[in-house]
Amino acid sequence: MLTIGLIREGKIPPDNRVALTPAQCKWIQQNLSVTIKVQQCEIRCFKDREYIEAGIEVKEDIGDCDVLLGIKEVPVGMLIPGKTYLFFSHTKKMQPYNQKLLQNIISKKITLIDYECLEHDDGTRIIGFGFFAGVVGAHNGMMAYGNRTGAFKLGRVYKQKSFQQLIHTYFGLQLPLLKIAVTGSGRVAHGILEVMNLMEIHEAEPDEYLEKKFDYPVYVHLKGADLYEDKLTCKYSRIGFHEHPENYNCLFKKYISETDILLNGVYWEEKIPRLFEMVDIKKPDFTITTIADISDDRNGSVPCNIGDATMEDPIYGVDKLTGKKTIPYLENSIDIMAVGNLPNELPRDASRYFGEQLIKFILNDLIKGGSKIITNATIVKEGNLTNEFGYLKEYAGL
Numbered sequence: 001m002l003t004i005g006l007i008r009e010g011k012i013p014p015d016n017r018v019a020l021t022p023a024q025c026k027w028i029q030q031n032l033s034v035t036i037k038v039q040q041c042e043i044r045c046f047k048d049r050e051y052i053e054a055g056i057e058v059k060e061d062i063g064d065c066d067v068l069l070g071i072k073e074v075p076v077g078m079l080i081p082g083k084t085y086l087f088f089s090h091t092k093k094m095q096p097y098n099q100k101l102l103q104n105i106i107s108k109k110i111t112l113i114d115y116e117c118l119e120h121d122d123g124t125r126i127i128g129f130g131f132f133a134g135v136v137g138a139h140n141g142m143m144a145y146g147n148r149t150g151a152f153k154l155g156r157v158y159k160q161k162s163f164q165q166l167i168h169t170y171f172g173l174q175l176p177l178l179k180i181a182v183t184g185s186g187r188v189a190h191g192i193l194e195v196m197n198l199m200e201i202h203e204a205e206p207d208e209y210l211e212k213k214f215d216y217p218v219y220v221h222l223k224g225a226d227l228y229e230d231k232l233t234c235k236y237s238r239i240g241f242h243e244h245p246e247n248y249n250c251l252f253k254k255y256i257s258e259t260d261i262l263l264n265g266v267y268w269e270e271k272i273p274r275l276f277e278m279v280d281i282k283k284p285d286f287t288i289t290t291i292a293d294i295s296d297d298r299n300g301s302v303p304c305n306i307g308d309a310t311m312e313d314p315i316y317g318v319d320k321l322t323g324k325k326t327i328p329y330l331e332n333s334i335d336i337m338a339v340g341n342l343p344n345e346l347p348r349d350a351s352r353y354f355g356e357q358l359i360k361f362i363l364n365d366l367i368k369g370g371s372k373i374i375t376n377a378t379i380v381k382e383g384n385l386t387n388e389f390g391y392l393k394e395y396a397g398l
């Protein structure tokens with residue numbers, strides 16, 4: 001019988017999410033040949049007491065578990081040698097700040113399966129928190145615009161107990177004439193669209209968004225083919241773009257002068273063209289005043305993302321001429337919402353959503369072992385870098 005441990009998060013700032021809720025743990029123990037143990041924790045969004053009430057053992061030492069589930073990067077000092085871990089390691093893009101973590105995973109003969117690398121055959125990611133990042137990020141972007149213009153007021157998401165309660169706060173919300181560009185096609189984009197619809201903002205097609213004058217607030221949803229075209233053929237192919245994004249131009253610039261708020265959820269890496277360049281924000285037709293960069297790649301698809309803000313203080317300004325950080329809501333600045341742990345504002349809903357995907361798509365493979373999905377997401381196996389991730393050799397110090 002497999003024993004799964006839910007570890008206490010150790011990253012600073014503290015993360016209050018968890019991979020399985022008490023009700024999900026109870027269901028798993030009743031229906032599958034799995035035992036779950038939960039490491040004591042005072043800041044988790046589900047209290048130890050809730051796990052105990054669900055019949056789950058809560059203890060400090062979970063060293064007797066076969067598989068340990070976390071969320072964020074596990075601090076090096078908390079890694080238990082020889083164990084199998086699943087968490088978001090943020091090492092696959094050779095992120096410098098996690099190099100030491102990967103090196104320790106190797107030296108401690110650990111097996112690391114990264115949630116981010118669990119993919120269907122066509123490369124679509126299987127599990128993630130993106131939906132609630134999209135929800136919280138879209139809300140925060142709208143809130144920032146309301147604060148800047150004084151046209152409406154939205155409160156903070158984390159002050160609501162649940163997504164359901166957040167929805168109630170939208171009752172009676174009256175928005176001014178607004179044009180919003182939503183980018184991306186994954187979970188984050190779906191969360192953004194959920195908020196657009198809950199706020200009863202109408203969707204406009206890309207061509208009418210550019211040409212028509214509306215007397216009500218609208219958003220446009222820009223996906224792959226609306227955003228990128230091959231430099232030679234002027235066409236978009238998903239496979240072609242994923243394999244060679246450097247052969248593509250970005251088409252976002254034509255939307256800039258028509259847009260007040262950008263809610264960004266695109267996937268980005270170094271070779272993918274940015275939505276615009278830093279020089280563009282100096283131009284008079286750069287009318288966007290508020291950007292929620294939910295993708296949150298510093299100097300990535302949104303170049304004026306000049307670093308992360310925090311949940312407590314999520315918005316900063318960027319001066320349009322100097323590109324330097326300012327306080328938010330200044331006349332000559334663009335407001336940026338860039339926070340790396342957005343789902344933490346709705347941790348119970350986000351954890352439930354994550355756990356459901358984990359149970360539905362991954363748990364059986366974990367129990368049986370040896371599946372292609374798990375194998376392909378295994379960065380380190382018993383202290384050895386796997387073939388799939390051989391390109392990390394130098395980064396891993398081997």
Ligand SMILES: NC(=O)c1ccc[n+]([C@@H]2O[C@H](COP(=O)([O-])OP(=O)(O)OC[C@H]3O[C@@H](n4cnc5c(N)ncnc54)[C@H](O)[C@@H]3O)[C@@H](O)[C@H]2O)c1
Nearest residue numbers: 125130133185186187188242267294295296339340341342
């Ligand atoms: N700020 C936060 O708290 C937070 C939380 C979750 C996700 N994110 C970030 O938001 C971004 C989007 O996340 P998501 O959950 O929507 O992801 P997702 O995996 O659900 O969707 C990503 C989309 O990007 C496309 N894509 C995937 N690989 C690609 C590639 N190599 N080249 C081009 N396109 C590719 C996919 O087709 C898919 O439509 C990611 O960068 C993620 O790290 C941020």
